[in-house]
Amino acid sequence: MKIVRRIGASPRERGSLSGETCPDIFELSDGNFAIIGTDFTAVLDKELPPDAERANYERIVVISRETLIRAKADIPDA
Template identity: 65%
Template sequence: MTSLGISRRLGATPQERGSVGNGSCPDLFELSDGRFAVIGTDMTADLDGKLPADASRADYEKIVVITRDTLLRAKSDIARL
């Protein structure tokens, strides 16, 4: 069994996006098993009741928000997947 790891970052580093501290560091990573990890703000409490009727969330899942800039800078990396 192989251990799970981070294969690569998708998009620019937080510093390249202008983050100068620990308070604004959303990030996207591709994992060694093909899944993706997101560092973002946990907005589960605010958005859980606002999900569309055809969407749901398991108890162990969170709704995580990242900045638009974070996702747009990852767009070219995502397109190559």
């Protein structure tokens, strides 16, 4: 599995000059997506709706609204 491309604007394009706020979205060679974000599993795990579950190896990751909105145009429809 390899990173094929960035989805949306780079952190620098979104104003991160310090390297401390770098959420990012990448498309992978297998068609999946990888997310760099802040691990909020401990905070949000108890907030999951009853029909949502998380495996022990999964984490709830938060990215900024701007990161996702700026990625929207690059996300394939299918």
